[in-house]
Amino acid sequence: MALEAFDKQKMVDDMDEDDEPLVFKRSSSSAKKNQSNAExxxxxxxxxxxxxxxxxxEARSLNGQSTIPQKGKMIPPSKSPPVKSPLATPKSSNSSAMASSIKSSEVNSKPSTSVSHAKQQIKEEKLSTEAAGEHSEDSDDPEDNKPLSARLSTSFPKTNSNHGNKRPNASNLGQKLKPKREDSDDEKPLSSKIQVKNNVGSSTSKSYYSDEKKPLLAKTNQNGSASMEMKPSNIIKKRPADGFNSASQPSLKKPKLPDTPTPNKNKVSSVKVEKKEEDDEDHIPISQRMKKPTSSDKKPSSVKNLTRPGSSISKKTTMKSKKFVKNSKYSKSSKLPPSSGEGQKWTTLVHNGVIFPPPYKPHGVKMLYKGKPVDLTPEQEEVATMYAVMLETEYMSKPQFKENFMTDWRKILGKNHTIQSLDLCDFTPIYEWHQKEKEKKKQMSTDEKKALKEEKLKQEEKYMWAVVDGVREKVGNFRVEPPGLFRGRGEHPKMGKLKKRIRPSDITINIGKDAPIPECPIPGERAILFLENIQEQLVFSILVVKINILDVIFFRWGEIRHDNTVTWLAYWIDPINSREFKYVFLAASSTLKGQSDKEKYEKARLLKEYILGIRAAYTKDFGSKEPTKKQIAVATYLIDKLALRAGNEKDDDEADTVGCxxxxxxxxxxxxxxxxxxxFLPGKKGGDDLFDKLDTSKLNAHLKELMPGLxxxxxxxxxxxxxxxDMLSKETKGGEVAEKVVVYQHANxxxxxxxxxxxxVSKSHSAQMTRLNEKIDELKxxxxxxxxxxxxxxxxxPPLKNADGKPKRNMNPDALERKIAQTNAKIEKMERDKETKEDLKTVALGTSKINYLDPRITVAWCKRQEVPIEKIFNKSLLAKFAWAMDVDPGFRF
DNA sequence: ACCATGACTTGGCCGGATTTTG
DNA sequence: CAAAATCCGGCCAAGTCATGGT
Known part of the structure; x- marks a missing residue:
């Protein structure tokens, strides 16, 4: 006990007053355990x-450096804020259907899910033919017809008070932790500083209202998106237009406008000044401003106050007593994404853009064509190398891959290139060169590797973070995808195609209006084209010196947006499928992601209230005369019982997997x-749809009638x-932590x-199994x-001699018996290990842990069972689930 | 009603880091 | 201490679903 207390104290110190330690211990049954846990x-x-x-x-210099409001195309915001359909209005009509008469379709076989990627899968469902078709009314075996979890689950604790575990707790951890360390104002990006001031009382001398008086023109200048705001009509309704500006000019859906005039490119200083002024208010969307009084939850940064609901204090002391308002149906949680209104995701957003892969370094190793070395340009060589590197892979046996590759490579080779046929190409010199390079890398000393790593980190550091509403958050994928050959999964029709290099001009940046536009780290293409000849370059170099617009001209993003209704920081067009985007988002550990993660689980918990009704309803509809109704019923059944995915339509140029x-x-x-x-995976496409009256949107539309948001x-x-x-609560029997962990893994x-x-199945799986067997035999x-x-x-x-004839130590019977028992135990353990290994050889546990299991279940269970959470969640999961850490130990899903 | 698009979540592999084993 | 096994994060493909235009 003393020990524990000590640790706690220490931790508290370490992390600052009201930070909440991640300690789950409620008592200290074992000092040692506690300590390590705490540690x-x-x-x-x-x-x-x-x-x-x-x-x-960097942050600083970066900010400081962009003295010029870089102009990409400053595009006025595109979309009006989505109006979220209120989860809040549960219609219970349907759900009240009698639950008890669920059809008896026996299911023995393991349920599993729909789509598989190139993996052969056979699902057997004992689905009484009637169930799918004829329908029979009565059920004799209630257990059997309960889908999945229902079969496992006992009664739900009616009392389920935790239910409420309301929002305020939500992002507690994250938020509490973060703002506080923004302490040194210096490292704060401009806008976040300003924001803070705003809230506190503002030294920038601009009140909220000042904005209204600001002449329209001034504003126009700053964001460069003049077009809209200049419209007379907007002047009248200036306030609203301005407020929504970023989020809701509906008419401007995708304004691929040509560069809007950039008012004062050369009036750097004046721009700066104005910018300041504008900061105060302009970046706060109107919705937010209006909200201020009421939405205590939101409060952009800084008011780090003590009374935050669910703050650590109350938590430490009152885990038990925290009883939750069962705010029925969670209307709130889904309705008000805790922040402001109308689809707004952030108020200020500052980040440094993305980092590009290094340029291609030609190696000069010549491949052979018809046995002779060929000269290739660096661009041609680059692509050849992508292919050469894959020589020893199974792709070489896929005609589709080769064909797609050749088609794309040929475009780069040019029509009349020596190389005409892939079959006559010999890439081995390049392949071997590559192998050698790999070898070299492996041979590097640990120190060298470390140095290299640090170098990389240094370069990337500034891209790793964004500041969202004044909170520093990790960015997920700030690295632009390097060029390469596309490898789809399974027999993908596009395998082998060249995934071209992404340039700055391909990239659209989304960033706060007042945030400095990230410096574009490499030349954008347009600039280069623009400056094709020497004279122009000369002229421009003079200009550059004179007005210091180097970055404006030479380095340029494709587009800049300020759309606070979305969470992405950047995107580019997917080079393989030009109808799709590749986004840069915040990392999973961010508050924004955590928030929506929580909402996801809350929605799933809501389903709990409806599930019996829903099951009863679809069971009844198995017999419906209306084909659509019937199909919906069966489809819902499959989704519920087999956990099938919805199964959206796909184009022919996508992999041919199916869902429900x-x-x-x-x-x-x-x-x-x-x-x-x-x-799953029938042969070719083109067969008849099983559910010909159905697609995912119809299905989902139907589901939505059963439960809001379903x-x-x-x-x-x-x-x-x-x-x-369910499994945790039923199967946890006590005992050692290790045993409990096993229970968890089993449930997982x-x-x-x-x-x-x-x-x-891992390549070495069978080898590993054999080895295990050998060991077991040996022990036997x-x-x-x-x-x-x-x-x-x-x-x-005396004992018999050893195999090699040496005598053994003489042991007394007791010792021998003990030894036998020991060895047997060892054998048993190995048998168990073997079993789980075999069991899990094709089953991946990670995905469900990351995406499907409400972390609060795990955290609460850990608290109850005094299992250190680290036994279950690794570092990244802990970060991702920060929002769940302060859950009440009594929480049940 | 239907379709295209956009945004965001889910999924599995790979290679390097870390831990375990011999 | 090296080799093997395992873990983990990054990567990027492939899903889901909402929305808005027609």
Whole structure:
């Protein structure tokens, strides 16, 4: 106890007054355990701490440097804020249907999920033929017809008070931690500083209202998106227009306007001044401003106050007593994404853009064509190398891959290039060169590797962070994807195509209006084209010196937006599928992501209230005369019971996997009397749809009538989480931490099986199994030997000689027996290990842990069972689930 | 109603880091 | 201490679902 107290104290110190230690212990049954637990907690926290607090020298210089409001195309915001459909208005009409008469379709087989990627999968569902078709009314075996989790689950604690675990707790951890370390004002990006001031009382001398008086023109100048605001009509309604500006000029959906005039490119200083003024108010969307009084929850940064609901204090002391308002149906949580209104995701957003892969370094190794070396330009060589590197992979046996590659490579080679046929190419010189390079790298000393790593880190550091509403948050994927050959999964029609290099001009940046436009780290293409000849370059170099607009001209992003209704920081067009985007988002640990993660689970929990009704309803509709209704019923059943994915339509140029709504007749094979075999991945496409009256939007539209916000995927989340909760509560028997962890893993495994999270069998799997078997056999041999020794010992004879003829130590019977028991235990353990290994060889646990299991279940269970959370969540999961850490130990899903 | 688009979540592999084993 | 096993984060493909235009 003393020990624990000590640790706690220490931790508290380490992290500052009201930071909440990640300690779950409520009592200290074992001082040692506690200590290590605490230790672990602490260290992970401290790290976190450091990261967040790390001074960020670049930030400053960067900001300072962009003296010129760089002009990309400053595009006025595009879309009006989505109006979220209120989850808040549950219609219970349907859900009240009698639940008890669920059809009895027996399901023995393991449920699993729909789509598989190139993995052969056969699903057998004992689905009484009636269930799918005829429908029979009565059910005799209630257990059997309960879908998935229902079968596992006992009654839900009616009392489920935790339910409420309301919002305020939500982002507690994250928020509390972060703002505080923004301490040194210096490292704060301009806008965040300003923001803080705003809230506190502003030294910039601009009140909220000042904005209204600001002449329109001034504003126009600053953001460069003059066009809209100049319209007379806007002048009248100036306030609103301005406020929504960023978010809601509906008419401007995708304004691919040509560069808007940039008013004062050369009046740097004046711009600066104005910018300042504008800062105060302009970047605060109107919705937010109006909200201010009421939405205590939001408060952009800085008012780090004590009384935050769910703050650590109350928590430490009153885990138990925290009873939650069962705010029925969570109307709030989904309605007001805790921040402001109308789809707004942030108020200020500052970041440094993205980092590009290094340019291609030609190696000069010549490949052979018809046996002779060929000269290639660096661009041609680059692509050849991408291919050469893959020589020893199975792609070489895929005609589709080769063909697509050749088509794209040829474009770069040019029409009349020596190289005409891939078959006559010999890439081995390049391949071998590459192997050597790899080898070299491997041979590098640890120090060298370390140095290299640090170098990289140094370069990337500034891209790793963004500041959202004054809070420093990690960026997820700030690295632009390097060029390469596309590898789809399975037999993808586009495999082998060249994924071209992404240039700055391909990239659209989304950033706060008042944030400095990130410096573009490499030349953008337009600039280069623009300055094709020497004279122009000369002229421009003079200009550059004179007005210092180097970055404006030479380095340029494709587009700059200020759309606070979305969370992405940047995107570019997917070079493989030009209809798709590649986004840069914040990392999973960010508040924004945590928020929506929590909402996801809350929605799934809401389904709990409706599920019986829904099941009753679809069971009833199995027999519906209306084909659509019937199909919806069966589809819902499959989604619920087998955790199938929804199954959106796909184009022909995508992989040919199916989900529920895209099941083809060939996917399904009835096996009398009442089994339905579902095979995913039928042969070719083109078969008839099993559900010809159905697609995901119809299905989801229907589901939405049953429960607000319900969609197909919610069933997956629901079934996964409820299963975990259930198994944990039923199967945790006490005992050592290690045993409890096993229980958890077992439950985790069940969930993974339900969701059909697959993985490929490791190459060494069979070898590992054999080795295990050998070891077991060996141990069994030992036991036998010990047994004979034992019988001999009992008779007073000495043990037999060893295999190699050496005598063994003479042991007394007791010792021998103990040894036998020991060895047997070892054998048993190995057998178990073997079993789980075999079990899990094709099952991936990670996916469900990351995406489907409500972390609060895990955290609460850990608290109850006194299992250190680190035994279950690794560092990144801990960060991702920060929002769940302060859950009440009594929480049930 | 239907379709295209946009934004965001989910999924599995790979290679390097870390831990375990011999 | 090296080799093997395992873990983990990064990567990027492939899903889901909402929305808005027609």
């Amino acid at each position: 672990a907690n602490k260290s992970s926290f401290q790290k976190h701490d450091q990261q967040l607090g790390r001074p960020k020298p 709504c895209t099941l083809k007749v060939e996917n399904v094979e009835p096996v009398p009397p009442n089994i339905l075999k579902i095979l 969609t197909a995927k919610v069933f997956r989340t629901y079934n996964a989480s409820i299963t975990l909760d 495994k069940q969930v993974a099986i339900i969701c059909n999270h697959q993985r490929s 041999g030992v036991v036998e030997e010990l047994k004979t020794d034992l019988t001999r010992a009992k008779k007073g004879k």
